[in-house]
Amino acid sequence: MIVLVCLESPEPSRASRAALSIARRFAGTAQIVALSAGGPVASASLDMARRSGAHRVIHLDEPALDRADFFTLGMVLAEAARHIGATLVIAGERSDDEGQGLVPAAVAHHLGAPIVARVQDVESSLATPNAVVLTVRAGGRKNRIEMALPLVLSTPPAPIAANDAAIVSHASLPSVQTMTFARLGLDHSRVVPRPDLLGTRVPLSAPRIQYKSFDEVVEMLLRR
Amino acid sequence: MTNPSRFVVAEARRIADAAGATVYALLTLGSCSHVEIDQLAAQVSAAGADRILCSSDEILAGVPLDVTHGMLLAQIAERLRPLLFLFPAGGVGIELGPPLAVRIGAAYFPHASIDVRAEDRMPEAASQRIVLHRWRAARDGQRRVDVADLERPVVATLAAATVSRPLGEPCAEVEMLPCPEPKYARPRELTSEITAEDSEVELCSAMVLSAAPVSPAIRSALNADLAPGTVLVVDGEAEPVSLHAASPNEIFIVSSATEVDDVYLSSQVPGAKVTHVGEPGYVSSAAIEDLAAAMDRARAARSKVSS
Numbered sequence: 001m002i003v004l005v006c007l008e009s010p011e012p013s014r015a016s017r018a019a020l021s022i023a024r025r026f027a028g029t030a031q032i033v034a035l036s037a038g039g040p041v042a043s044a045s046l047d048m049a050r051r052s053g054a055h056r057v058i059h060l061d062e063p064a065l066d067r068a069d070f071f072t073l074g075m076v077l078a079e080a081a082r083h084i085g086a087t088l089v090i091a092g093e094r095s096d097d098e099g100q101g102l103v104p105a106a107v108a109h110h111l112g113a114p115i116v117a118r119v120q121d122v123e124s125s126l127a128t129p130n131a132v133v134l135t136v137r138a139g140g141r142k143n144r145i146e147m148a149l150p151l152v153l154s155t156p157p158a159p160i161a162a163n164d165a166a167i168v169s170h171a172s173l174p175s176v177q178t179m180t181f182a183r184l185g186l187d188h189s190r191v192v193p194r195p196d197l198l199g200t201r202v203p204l205s206a207p208r209i210q211y212k213s214f215d216e217v218v219e220m221l222l223r224r
Numbered sequence: 225m226t227n228p229s230r231f232v233v234a235e236a237r238r239i240a241d242a243a244g245a246t247v248y249a250l251l252t253l254g255s256c257s258h259v260e261i262d263q264l265a266a267q268v269s270a271a272g273a274d275r276i277l278c279s280s281d282e283i284l285a286g287v288p289l290d291v292t293h294g295m296l297l298a299q300i301a302e303r304l305r306p307l308l309f310l311f312p313a314g315g316v317g318i319e320l321g322p323p324l325a326v327r328i329g330a331a332y333f334p335h336a337s338i339d340v341r342a343e344d345r346m347p348e349a350a351s352q353r354i355v356l357h358r359w360r361a362a363r364d365g366q367r368r369v370d371v372a373d374l375e376r377p378v379v380a381t382l383a384a385a386t387v388s389r390p391l392g393e394p395c396a397e398v399e400m401l402p403c404p405e406p407k408y409a410r411p412r413e414l415t416s417e418i419t420a421e422d423s424e425v426e427l428c429s430a431m432v433l434s435a436a437p438v439s440p441a442i443r444s445a446l447n448a449d450l451a452p453g454t455v456l457v458v459d460g461e462a463e464p465v466s467l468h469a470a471s472p473n474e475i476f477i478v479s480s481a482t483e484v485d486d487v488y489l490s491s492q493v494p495g496a497k498v499t500h501v502g503e504p505g506y507v508s509s510a511a512i513e514d515l516a517a518a519m520d521r522a523r524a525a526r527s528k529v530s531s
Contacts (some may be wrong), residue, residue: 071326093318094334099361102332105290105322114291114408117319133414136287138315140423143287146412197331197376199356199369 001030001124001149004086005054006077006107008095009039012048014157015092020052022122022155023090029124031055033084037076038065041176050173058084061178064191069198072191074106079184081111086150088132093117093154100198104154113150122153225267226427227454228312228384235338235382236310237272237391242340242352248304249273249396252293254285261398269396271387276396281403286413288316290323295404301328301377308354308371309379313471314426317381325379331369333358333380335471356380384429385473386454428456431472 005023007016023032034049037060049057060080065073081089089111094101108115120142121135131148181188236247249268253261265276277300283292297320301309309324311317318334325332339355354371356378371378432455456472 074326094361097360097362097364098367099334099359100332101318101334102322102326105326108290108323109326114289115323116289116291117322118315128412136289137419138287138289138319140314140418140426141287141416142419143416144414145287145289146414147291148409199331199333199358199367201360201365202357202368203365 001026001088002084002086003030003032003088003090004081004084005032005034005049006089006091006103007034007036007045007049008092009036009045009059010043011096012045013092013094013096015094015096015155016045017048017092018155018158019090019092019153020049020054021158022119022153024053025121025123026088027053030088033058033086035060035077035080035084037073037080038062038068041178046176050176055174056177057174058177058179060180060184062181062188062191064181064188067193068191069193070100070102071106071197072193074103074108075110075190076181076184076186077103077107078110079186080179081107083179083184087130088122088149089113089152090119090122091152091154093156096157098198101154104152108152111150111152113152114147115152115154116145116147117154118156119153120155225264225271226312226314227386227429228314228382228427229268230271230387231385231429232310232312232382233268233271233273234387234391236308239308239338239340239354240274243354245307247272247274248300248306249276250297250300251276251278251398252284252288252296253278253280255282256280265396265398266394270390270392270394272391273396274392276398277401278398279401279403283406283410284403286411287416288319289411290320291406291408291411293320294323294327295407296401297324298327299404300401305377307377309377311379311381313382313384321379321381328377328379330377330379331374333367333369333378335359336380336382338380338382381471383471383473384427386429424456425470428454428470428472430455430474430476431470432457432476 003023003026005016005020007020012020020034026032032054033056034046034052034054035058036043036045036049039045041059041061043059046057046059058080060076062076065076068076077089077091089107091104091107093104104117105115116134116136118138119134119136123133125131125133125146128146128148131146132151133144133146134153136143136145233247233249236249239245240247249271251261251264251268253264261278261280265278268276279296284296286292297309301324309321309330311321313335321334322332324330333356336356336358339357341353341355343351343353351372355368356371357366357368359366369378456470
């Protein structure tokens with residue numbers, strides 16, 4: 001089995017870190033491949049992946065991806081997953097800046113695989129070959145479900161552990177391999193930014209209301 | 225029916241009244257009797273829905289996943305072609321919203337708030353604009369979209385909030401829909417346990433965050449007069465909770481330290497209005513005590529008025 005972890009570049013989001021963290025469950029049973037798309041080759045994301053037990057670390061070196069929208073990025077990552085032969089794709093649910101959370105769904109759409117969001121944990125199924133057991137929190141419940149591969153999972157953001165970037169420190173860290181659109185059979189013309197899907201950006205500070213007393217707050221709460 | 229579900233239907237009602245639209249509400253249920261379906265539909269109708277669509281199938285009984293619910297949503301999107309899909313706050317929108325948006329080529333707005341505003345757009349006649357906005361995860365600004373300007377559907381999840389009164393009548397007609405066969409292999413549910421803390425986090429409409437411990441007595445005082453599940457208190461001694469799925473309408477930060485601001489503003493609760501309680505210099509534990517005392521005073525005042 002090949003597990004592909006999609007990382008943001010150049011800085012890994014908290015959700016990406018969680019994705020890499022749960023992928024480590026397969027360290028002894030599957031090949032873990034970490035992939036970042038766009039951005040520089042030397043990045044904190046790739047460095048973290050190298051030190052976190054990934055067997056292969058791949059950088060998709062295409063400047064055009066820096067202006068790609070989520071749909072295009074999903075298509076490219078899906079092509080990469082196909083090329084690598086991954087049957088389980090794990091991605092962070094959302095970035096730390098925009099936070100829209102559509103890329104994993106776009107990957108699943110283009111890969112033709114089901115998606116499960118908010119995955120807390122994953123392990124190989126002991127009962128069914130070619131399946132995994134997921135721990136998912138939803139609807140006030142903690143569920144363990146078994147699903148067949150191929151599959152795309154997204155992980156919610158997790159707190160940054162002090163040592164999560166330095167799990168492996170041996171001398172034989174994997175080197176970063178680069179991949180191009182040509183290798184994936186993709187054309188640059190397919191990278192079409194669609195910023196309208198994000199909406200207009202309005203730089204604002206948080207609308208903070210400072211109550212002068214707790215009586216004011218209580219009055220407000222009781223009006224609900 | 226949870227508070228966030230009532231709120232999402234009420235918001236849809238508010239938009240529909242302004243824009244002259246129809247509110248369809250979708251009920252997805254496991255195997256249920258007609259009586260149970262009618263009872264639920266009456267609640268949804270009373271919350272403000274014009275029409276109720278219901279699909280009842282064993283596959284819909286478990287955790288809502290795209291693999292179980294996605295084809296049903298896509299089928300409805302194909303048939304009704306709605307301009308706006310709204311999901312209530314909580315995990316269901318995070319699970320089902322993005323795949324639906326990708327499938328139908330819609331914009332996706334997580335943890336969104338909705339403004340309905342009259343706008344004069346000369347030379348056109350004045351119209352009601354439906355504007356969705358959400359905080360970027362970095363909290364450095366918002367994204368806004370006018371639904372009419374986008375020329376494509378919008379899928380949004382809303383913040384959690386409570387609704388004070390019913391906006392509709394409990395008499396909507398229910399149209400039963402067959403549940404389409406899933407596109408992929410069905411998941412097999414191994415275990416499913418209710419986790420109260422998850423429900424609290426997902427469904428609370430106000431959150432009090434404090435670095436200092438909060439006693440059980442104060443917690444119960446905070447909740448005594450409010451709708452169940454309205455307020456969630458998270459303090460320094462609370463069990464670690466995943467705030468990722470939380471989207472309270474308001475957050476109260478009880479703190480004396482400005483740096484706590486940054487901690488909680490980056491605590492994965494986008495969409496929320498942040499409210500600071502108390503002047504700089506308050507000690508956290510004292511501030512919470514004051515809040516509880518103020519609740520007591522307010523309760524006493526209210527009981528005096530009602531008697």
